[in-house]
Structure formats: structure tokens, C-alpha cells
Amino acid sequence: MEFAHPSWDSARELYRIRLVNNRPTLMSDTQSVIGNINSPNEDGDNYKELIKMFVSDFIKKEATAKWFSSRPREASILRRLRNKWITSSSSPLKAGVEWVIPHWRLDCIELTKETINLLWQLVELKETSVKIPSGFFAPSRPASPASPSREEKETVRQITVHPVEKSDLEVVFDIPYSSTAEEEDEEQKKLRQAVREARLRFAVAKLKKDRLLEKYFNEYGDLPEDPDLDSDSSGED
Numbered sequence: 001m002e003f004a005h006p007s008w009d010s011a012r013e014l015y016r017i018r019l020v021n022n023r024p025t026l027m028s029d030t031q032s033v034i035g036n037i038n039s040p041n042e043d044g045d046n047y048k049e050l051i052k053m054f055v056s057d058f059i060k061k062e063a064t065a066k067w068f069s070s071r072p073r074e075a076s077i078l079r080r081l082r083n084k085w086i087t088s089s090s091s092p093l094k095a096g097v098e099w100v101i102p103h104w105r106l107d108c109i110e111l112t113k114e115t116i117n118l119l120w121q122l123v124e125l126k127e128t129s130v131k132i133p134s135g136f137f138a139p140s141r142p143a144s145p146a147s148p149s150r151e152e153k154e155t156v157r158q159i160t161v162h163p164v165e166k167s168d169l170e171v172v173f174d175i176p177y178s179s180t181a182e183e184e185d186e187e188q189k190k191l192r193q194a195v196r197e198a199r200l201r202f203a204v205a206k207l208k209k210d211r212l213l214e215k216y217f218n219e220y221g222d223l224p225e226d227p228d229l230d231s232d233s234s235g236e237d
Contacts, residue, residue: 001057006067006111015111024050026120028102030128037102037122039085051081054106054118080116087122100125 002021009016026040026047040047055077062068085104103124110117217223 003061017109019106024106026104030099030101033098033100037087077116082115082117084117084119086119097127099128099130101128
């Protein structure tokens with residue numbers, strides 16, 4: 001990029017620097033001629049590369065021209081940088097054209113006390129065919145899960161219990177629950193739930209008891225005498 005010498009605009013209180021050669025250009029995305037002309041994507045790679053090149057060339061030019069009393073830094077320039085996209089009602093466009101790619105050219109730089117404004121001029125509306133952008137569709141959502149069948153509802157549930165001494169997980173199976181909601185009243189469902197929970201607690205307690213008995217037997221060679229343990233064993237038979 002080649003820069004002209006700064007000129008002072010006393011009415012607007014700003015400096016203006018025109019580009020004389022190698023003026024950079026940017027393109028907007030394909031769009032319909034109906035409505036306002038969109039500016040280029042300022043988050044795109046092309047824009048970022050061009051701005052990086054502009055800042056580098058501007059600092060090099062200032063280093064030799066000594067426009068500023070103190071040399072501007074890259075971070076300071078980027079922080080003050082703004083874009084102005086200037087369209088003209090006389091932009092060339094053939095009759096019957098529906099889709100175009102706008103081309104913009106950097107013509108001038110305006111320096112205010114707070115900002116560095118890049119003035120981009122719309123120079124061409126290049127005819128093209130319609131292109132639907134990749135971000136047109138909203139993010140897809142996963143399909144809703146199908147309602148479980150009667151057989152799936154009756155599938156035996158599982159709970160996992162951490163054994164006392166072993167690291168492997170033990171699995172205790174619950175009884176199937178096949179009654180439908182229509183066949184039970186509220187009281188019956190509550191009672192059935194209580195029975196199921198009691199059986200689960202019993203299964204967990206029995207598993208823990210068996211592990212403790214096994215540990216006791218391995219260490220002492222016999223089982224402790226306990227009437228409650230005997231009654232539990234006889235009841236299971």
C-alpha cells in the first residue's frame with residue numbers, strides 16, 4: 001500500500017490520508033440486489049489478513065515519514081480502528097441481475113482524536129448465481145426418542161452396589177414391574193413402590209452381610225454365633 005501525505009480538515013477536525021496505489025479490495029458474500037448492500041465479514045480470514053497487512057504498511061510508512069510526534073504501536077492502531085462502508089446510488093448494475101458479489105476498495109484513512117477510520121468505497125457489484133450460505137440453517141436438533149414399547153417398560157431394572165472388599169461392581173436385579181398406570185389406583189402404586197424399595201434394601205443388606213461373613217471366615221476359620229443369622233438362614237430355606 002502507498003499512502004499520500006496527510007491533509008488537515010479543519011471543519012471536521014481530522015487528518016485525511018489517501019491511498020494512491022495498491023489499494024486493497026474486499027468482497028462481501030453473495031447477496032440479492034433487493035435491500036441494502038451488506039459489508040464484508042469482519043470476522044473472516046481475508047479481512048483479518050488485509051488489516052494485518054494495512055497496519056504493517058502503515059507503521060513502516062510512518063517510520064520514514066515521521067507523521068506522528070511519537071511512533072504509533074500496532075496495539076494502539078488496532079484498538080482505534082473502525083470501518084466505514086460507503087455505497088453509491090450510481091453503482092454499475094446491469095438490468096435483470098438478481099444476485100451479486102459486492103467489491104469494496106480502501107480509498108482513504110481518517111484520523112480523529114479517538115479513532116482511525118478506514119473508508120471503503122463500493123466499486124463493483126459482480127453478477128453471480130445464487131449461493132445459500134453454510135450458516136443459513138439453524139442448528140439441527142436430535143430426533144425425539146420414540147415412546148417405549150410395553151416390552152421395554154417391563155425390562156428388568158438394575159442397581160449397582162459397591163462391595164465391601166472387592167473393586168468389581170455387583171449387580172442386583174429388581175423384579176419386573178408390568179402393571180400399567182390405568183390398572184392401579186394411587187394407593188396401590190404407592191404400596192407397590194414401598195414393597196419394591198424394601199426388597200431392594202433387603203438385597204443390599206444381605207449382600208453386605210455375606211461379604212462380612214466371608215471376610216470373618218477367611219480371617220478366623222469359622223462363623224460367629226448369632227441367633228439372628230441362624231434365623232435368617234433358616235427363613236431363606
